[in-house]
Every structure is written in C-alpha cells, then in structure tokens.
Amino acid sequence: MELVSKNYLLSLLDKGTRLDGRKLDEYREVKVSHDVSENAEGAARVKIGDTEVIAGVKLETGEPYPDSPDEGNIIVSGEFLGLANEDFESGPPSAESIELSRVVDRGIRESKAIDLKKLCIKEGEKVWMILIDIYILNDSGNLQDASAMAALAALANTKIPAYDEETNKVDYKNRKEKLPLLKMPVECSLGKIGKHIIVDPLLEEERLLDARLTVASIGKTICALQKSGKGTLTIEEIEKMLKMGIDKNNENLKVVKK
Amino acid sequence: MGKLLVKNKDLVVPGEVLVEGMDYVPSHGVFRDGEKIVANSVGLVSIDNRLIKLIPLTGFYAPKKNDTVIGKVANINFNGWMVDIGHSNLAMLSLKEATNEYIDKKADLSKYYDFGEIVAAKIISTTKDGTSDLTMKGPGLNKLINGRVIEVAPTKVPRIIGKQGSMINIIKTKTNCKVVVGQNGKVWIQNENPEEERKAIEIIRFIEKESVKEGLTEKVEKLLK
C-alpha cells in the first residue's frame, strides 16, 4: 500500500484523478472465473483490480426456521484471511468482516434472488441450507463489492446435490439441478472524501474516506444499503451515489453473469 | 581441489550447492556447510576471483548506518518520535537529532513532526535487534509534504538510484518530479501534475522488472522521450 496524506488525495481529486489514474466515477476492471474448488457446489473467483476474493457455496440439509417452514435458508459468512493484507490477523471474525457478510446477505435476501420455496425438501421438517463462504485472498480495496460479486457468481454456477430421503444422506458426488437463482443483486461501493464522490475505492482511499455507501440493486430497484465511515452524507450526495451505484451495478452485472 | 558448480549470473535458489571444496570464500547470500558452499536465497551468482556471493533478487531491508530511509511517524513520546520504516523496524528520532533548532523539553513535539507525517531521515546507528537511531539533520532530510510514497523491493534500490545517482537523475529531469529514494524500499515522488508522478512510477516499476538486464539506461531513456 502506498503512503499518502489526505491532503494529497484531495489535491488529486480536485484535479479529477486518483492514485491509479482513474476518473472519480470510473470502476476498475472486474474479472470473474469459476476455477476455484471442485468440492464446492458452486464457486467463483472475482478480481477487482488487484483485490481478489473467492466464494464457495455448500448445501446442507437442516430444519427450516419456524416462521418459514417451506423455505430454504441462506447463511453468508466472510473471512478476512491473514493472507490478504498485513493488517489481517487470524482469530475470530472482526466486526468489519461480519458487516461485509451481512451486507452481502441482505442484498441477496431482500431482493429474493433465490427462490427459497424451491429449496424445501419436506415442509416443516427439512429444507436446503445454502452456506455461502467468502474468503478474501488479496485486499486492494473494496472488499464489499468483490465479495458480493463472488457470492453471486458462485450461486450462479451452483448445482444442488442429490438427497436420499430414505437414508437421509446428501450425495455430494451427484449434483444435478441448478440452484434457483432468479436475480443477481450486484453491489457498488462509493466513498466521499472532502466534497468528492468516488466509485470503487482503493485501499489507500478507503483509509481516508469520510463516509462510504454500499448500494445493492437490480435494474433500477435498490434492495440494500449500508453506510459506513465516521462522517456524514447529505441527501444530495446520497442521491448522486444511488444513481451511480445503479449504473455501475448494471454494467458489472454483465461480467458477473458470464 | 574444489569444484565450482555454477557460473556467473546463474539464477539459484536456497539450498542449491554452488561450490564443492574449500577453494572459495563465501560472502553475501551464501554460506558454508562443511565442504560445500550453498545459496541461502534466490539470487544471481557473482564470482570475483575466489569470492562467491549472490546478487539478491529477494530480501527484506536490514537497517544500516548512513542509509537514507523514508518512514512514517508512528508515535511521539517525551524522548522524541518513533518512525516506522517498515518490516518490524521502528526507528527512534531523538529531540537532539530532530532539527538544528533547540527544542524545549516542554514543547509540543507534534508541531515538529506529527502522527502520520512522512519523513526522509538518515540512520546514524543500529543495534543488534534491529532498532535504529535516526537524524533529520543533513541535506535532503526533511518532512515529505504531499506526493506519494510507493514500495519497491529493497534489492532494487541500487538500480533505481543508478551509479552515483545517474538513473534517478534521468527520472527527475525527464518527469520534473521531486524524488527521494529510501534504502528501506520506499520512494517518494512529487509533482504538481499527477500524470508526471504516474510516469515516474511507471519507470520505476520498469526498472524493478528489468533490473538485471543489459542496456537498462538506454531503455529507460527511450521510455521517457
């Protein structure tokens, strides 16, 4: 990571540019691939610039929640591996990594991206649980968006394993049906530094942001929002960020869908 | 007696046996294991008469006296400032060495160097456990305002500086950037125009990549036309 002062970053923004030469509203190149782990029901690797995240989906059977007896469950977890950044330590998940996974979860859940009713095996007794595990491999900023994209791309190539009702066993070697993924709520994170709004923050920028807003959306509909950072946002700034977020999500969807 | 198993400029990795027998003297990057001389890192073999060593291609920075280093002020106490110069090396800048002015014991030290500020300093002494003492008194040693500090491999620093600063001077004149190179693998670059700063960084990355190849100076000059 480079050493830069906030003043310097602001001077760059005043000139319409950023550390890596991008414009303020420019997103880094996004690359998606699926060669991660054969043992996952679905998996994907996403790179946004040098940020690299992998996500895997595992399916297990379990009891449904009492208030949704005919629906499957989604559980998202994220781990900031010690591999990814000199500041990440091994140990219990930090509040930031928990927040990251919860925001990815919200995007998927609130947009009803997965048809949970199709994941019911026996109403009131047995349903499929979708366990999405996200791992950060290299942190170069904007882990949130990369994680959401990795989770979605992994879900898109997830196949449900065969379940034997007699023996109560899951046959992981026999994966057939595709997971009923109806929509892909991509996430876009924007930051505010001084009076400037930037898209897809770099690691150096993230450390100096006044505030950050993550926007999950499908088409023109926003399905989740999360503001972070110790500073504040005005309604005008939020409106600007929502519009930019929707735009970027629609663009990035094309890459994630492939 | 004795067998040289490699030739000059061979790329070797840790554990590779370079010499059998007692005819050669091991230097930097190699060690003697009984009758053998073995490489301890990834590097290029360099043989000078009977002296064998490696030109390192990997390696972390080990503080040395008289090195110019770039660091960030990490802590301030009543003795002075602790400066982070990377890789578990915290260096100490005492009140005495901070400036040519007299600093009162009751003075607010952050007014001189504040948390997070970046400085170019010189190592005046080191201890065995890696802590160093710094001075800011001397030409070219001062706070680095604005600009950006990139990380480079410490092993590439000599190439980036060039013989008697020849390489770094080409970069400075052609891009009009202020540049300070720290032996600890940090390079500060500053210019009003961010484009020029990025150009200088591109050149430095090019030098890092092509460092051991021939004709580097010509290639760099060509890139900077």
Next chain:
Amino acid sequence: MSYTKRNDGRKFDETREIKAEVGIIKNANGSAKFQIGKTIAVAAVYGPRNLYPKFLQNPEKGMLRCNYNMLSFSVDERIRPGPSRRSKEISLVTERALSPAVDLSTFTNAVVDVFVEIIQADAGTRCAGICAASMALADAGIPMKDLVAAVSVGKVGDKLVVDLNKFEEDYEDGATDVPVAYLPRNGEISLLQMDGEMDVKEIKEALEMGRKACEKIIEVQKKALKEKYKGD
C-alpha cells in the same frame, strides 16, 4: 484383498501431477500455490514484522509462526470456518517442518508469519501446505538453508505407496498415512507423523520412497521459483 492397482492408475511410487506457481498474492512479502493431484494449497508470508506480545520477542532468534486453515468448501462435507484442534496441530507441525530450513537468526525479536490455506482437498493437504510455504518463504527473501518438500507415504491394503489420495486414505481394507517432510540437500527429515499400522522395515522403505519423491518435488519448486525471477 490385495491392492494390486491404484485407483487412478499410478505406479506405487508415483506422485500425482504437480503444479507450482510463485508470487500469487500481491500484498504478501512472499507467496506460492502448490497443487498435487486435486489438492490445492496456497501459502503467503508476511514478515519479518513486529511480534506482539512483547514477551514473545527473542533477542537471539526470530519466530516462525504458521497458520494452517482449510476453506469451508475445500471438502465435500463443509468445514465450519474457524480453527479446529486438527488445524491447530497441523499449524504446529508445519512450523516444525519449516523451522530447520529457515535461518531464524536473521530476524531476531521479530516474527515471520506463514499462512497456509487449503482451497481444495484430496488428501495430502498438510504436505501440500508445507511445499507451498517453503516456496513462499524463499519468495519473501527469508534466508533459508534449504527448501522443504513434503509428501505422504504409507500403506494401502498390503502395498507401500507414495502420495495417497483420499480414496486411498479411506481404503476399506485399511491404510496407513505417513506425512513426511524433507530438507533434500542432506536428506534430513523435519516432519514425520503416522496414523495406521506398519512395521519397521515397511516404514524405512516407505521413507526411502518418500525421499525419492521429494527430490522430484523439489525440482518443481525450484523451477517455479526460477520461473518468477528469471525475467529479472
């Protein structure tokens, strides 16, 4: 039942296909990926860096700290994220496998952290992790006396084999798994574990098979390191 032919057609002293790559995690000081058959391990090194708490600092030698972890989806039945007793033990044996090769005197009072992540598992994960970690340490410029190669040897049914895959580890007629790590230059063993039933003669023979296999693995590791640095 005699194990007359390996389930994947390999010779008894043959390892699965090996692929290695150095420098895959940009932020790390050193990193590498090691794949043997379907087992994939990624290792990254950070350090030397500050060691806390302070009482752990040693003015005579640095500390090598290893962390082995399997990703939840690296296996068929999901592993709950977080350390387990097994991963803690493997972290420790990984550190013991690598320490003899590292010159700890070059970073006194500091720590070198090695992170090993298993992305996909088909047995032999701790050995793959050690192979990846060894390359990552060299990539990070930590002075080393030798590289370290590791492989599992053992007995499947009635045959001695090298590099057991999962099918062989779980072989219904019994299998013995012996992970072993070598410093190849002097043939020194830095990791040895065993889990099964073998007699002394068999163990000795298996270790010899392991040594030969590791000599081949080292060549792959050396090539991967040189591949990254030859452009320099």
